[in-house]
Amino acid sequence: MRAIRAAALDLFAQKGFSATRLDDVAAAAGVAKGTIYLYFPSKQDLLEAIVASTIGATLTQVEQAIAASPAPASELLRLMGRAMALGVQDPERRQVLHLVLSEGARFPAIAQFYHREIISRGMSLIRAIIAKGLGSGEFISDEPARFPQLFIAPALVAAIWSVVFARIEPLDANAMMEAHVELLLRALTGRTA
Amino acid sequence: MRAIRAAALDLFAQKGFSATRLDDVAAAAGVAKGTIYLYFPSKQDLLEAIVASTIGATLTQVEQAIAASPAPASELLRLMGRAMALGVQDPERRQVLHLVLSEGARFPAIAQFYHREIISRGMSLIRAIIAKGLGSGEFISDEPARFPQLFIAPALVAAIWSVVFARIEPLDANAMMEAHVELLLRALTGRTA
DNA sequence: ATTTTATGACTGGTCAGTCAGTCATATTTT
DNA sequence: AAAATATGACTGACTGACCAGTCATAAAAT
Numbered sequence: 383m384r385a386i387r388a389a390a391l392d393l394f395a396q397k398g399f400s401a402t403r404l405d406d407v408a409a410a411a412g413v414a415k416g417t418i419y420l421y422f423p424s425k426q427d428l429l430e431a432i433v434a435s436t437i438g439a440t441l442t443q444v445e446q447a448i449a450a451s452p453a454p455a456s457e458l459l460r461l462m463g464r465a466m467a468l469g470v471q472d473p474e475r476r477q478v479l480h481l482v483l484s485e486g487a488r489f490p491a492i493a494q495f496y497h498r499e500i501i502s503r504g505m506s507l508i509r510a511i512i513a514k515g516l517g518s519g520e521f522i523s524d525e526p527a528r529f530p531q532l533f534i535a536p537a538l539v540a541a542i543w544s545v546v547f548a549r550i551e552p553l554d555a556n557a558m559m560e561a562h563v564e565l566l567l568r569a570l571t572g573r574t575a
Numbered sequence: 576m577r578a579i580r581a582a583a584l585d586l587f588a589q590k591g592f593s594a595t596r597l598d599d600v601a602a603a604a605g606v607a608k609g610t611i612y613l614y615f616p617s618k619q620d621l622l623e624a625i626v627a628s629t630i631g632a633t634l635t636q637v638e639q640a641i642a643a644s645p646a647p648a649s650e651l652l653r654l655m656g657r658a659m660a661l662g663v664q665d666p667e668r669r670q671v672l673h674l675v676l677s678e679g680a681r682f683p684a685i686a687q688f689y690h691r692e693i694i695s696r697g698m699s700l701i702r703a704i705i706a707k708g709l710g711s712g713e714f715i716s717d718e719p720a721r722f723p724q725l726f727i728a729p730a731l732v733a734a735i736w737s738v739v740f741a742r743i744e745p746l747d748a749n750a751m752m753e754a755h756v757e758l759l760l761r762a763l764t765g766r767t768a
Numbered sequence: 769a770t771t772t773t774a775t776g777a778c779t780g781g782t783c784a785g786t787c788a789g790t791c792a793t794a795t796t797t798t
Numbered sequence: 799a800a801a802a803t804a805t806g807a808c809t810g811a812c813t814g815a816c817c818a819g820t821c822a823t824a825a826a827a828t
Contacts, residue, residue: 395680396680396681397681398591398592398593398677398678398681399591399593400591400592400593400594401593401681403816403817403818404817404818404819405817405818408776413774413775414774414775414776415775415776415818415819416774416775416776416819416820416821417773417774417775419818419819419820420773420774424818424819425818425819480680482739483676483677483735483739484591484676484677484678485591485677486738486739486740487588487589487673487738487739488589488590488591488594490742493739493740493742493743494743497740497743497744501740502744523758523761525754525755525757525758526758528750528754529750529751529754529755531729531732531733531736531746531751532729532751532754532755532758534732535728535729535731535732536724536725536728538728538731538732538735539724539727539728539731539732540724542676542731543724545679545680546675546676546679546680546686547679547686547690547694549683549686550686550687550690551690551695553724557721557722558722558724558725561718561721561722561725562718562722562725564718565716565718565719565725565759565762566758566762568716568761568762568765569758569759569761569762572761596782596783596784597783597784597785598783598784601810606808606809607808607809607810608784608785608809608810609785609786609787609808609809609810610807610808610809612784612785612786613806613807613808617784617785618784618785769828770827770828771826771827771828772825772826772827772828773824773825773826773827774823774824774825774826775821775822775823775824775825776821776822776823776824777820777821777822777823778819778820778821778822779817779818779819779820779821780817780818780819780820781816781817781818782815782816782817782818783813783814783815783816783817784813784814784815784816785812785813785814786811786812786813786814787809787810787811787812788809788810788811788812789808789809789810790807790808790809791806791807791808791809792805792806792807792808793804793805793806793807794803794804794805794806795802795803795804795805796801796802796803796804797800797801797802797803798799798800798801798802
């Protein structure tokens with residue numbers, strides 16, 4: 383079952399959902415096609431299960447670390463940036479993200495699920511950090527609280543870039559995320575580097 | 576021919592490339608399926624033609640406006656931000672971008688083409704503006720010149736968001752892009768808003 | 769021996785791409 | 799100017815391959 387999901391994710395990411403044959407998924411997973419249908423009612427359910435299974439406790443850890451930390455908001459933002467850079471580095475999460483963005487328009491259940499479990503929680507975290515920084519007087523601007531997407535955007539782009547453009551022009555996601563966070567902190571705190 | 580491309584773009588964007596039947600494209604375009612093959616050797620060629628046809632002179636205008644303008648670099652960045660927000664607003668360009676990001680990994684020709692004609696040129700423009708601002712002493716930081724993706728990212732996210740998550744949580748792309756540019760300018764100039 | 773789990777040949781339907789033929793219009797002939 | 803002929807854009811029924819999902823049968827587990 384785990385093998386089926388892994389094989390399917392690889393193939394969906396590589397060839398796209400529609401263009402992937404379940405015969406190939408079965409072969410790659412080392413089972414017969416019928417076996418897939420023992421665990422997943424349909425191809426679409428398999429897709430949804432893949433997305434659901436990668437959600438896990440990923441964000442929960444970060445949420446707790448940030449809720450518990452007494453560090454200043456700027457440090458929390460750096461932490462968040464690093465967590466996102468790491469998350470995007472993982473091939474599985476990267477593939478799932480790409481899959482969600484590629485097929486999400488056609489499978490609303492997937493878009494909704496991913497939004498609720500990842501996007502929305504990530505944005506709440508960012509809002510919470512900004513609120514903390516504003517409360518302590520550390521930050522002087524609230525744009526990223528109004529548009530947490532501004533903080534997330536580079537991570538999304540890094541993930542997509544690695545799938546679509548990496549062969550044409552490589553991108554150092556870690557360095558970019560670090561530059562992003564420092565840039566943002568400068569704008570937020572008003573301090574010059 | 577124009578009608579075929581338009582219909583195909585709509586359907587590709589809506590159902591994905593693989594899942595779109597050429598019979599449906601023909602019906603939507605008001606022609607017979609055979610007619611499609613008079614103009615496009617294969618389904619894939621049709622896809623490539625769609626991407627190629629939306630490139631047009633889009634960026635050329637912006638490039639010239641920016642090259643000619645005597646305005647300070649910060650004003651040029653605002654101009655660029657507005658141009659990108661506008662570009663992302665246009666449903667056709669939005670669909671093409673989504674198509675490129677969705678299918679680009681599978682069709683390297685498309686990824687390469689889009690990168691060369693849009694991404695790479697946009698990044699050059701940003702680098703040029705930052706260089707100008709650094710030269711004049713207006714800017715004090717060069718991160719976005721090292722990672723022009725940081726400037727582009729919110730526009731990409733706005734486009735993807737509108738396709739995948741808009742129904743779940745709407746996003747005001749214009750307001751976000753404006754917030755982004757102002758935030759970035761604060762970091763670049765060191766001035767407090 | 770019975771239940772649970774797995775298999776893979778098969779089916780019914782789908783779809784990219786083909787091609788023999790149509791017909792409106794243009795050209796040539798009378 | 800009327801008839802005869804040629805052109806090629808367009809059509810849509812057809813084909814061959816392909817594939818999601820099924821199910822009768824087999825293997826493994828209990």
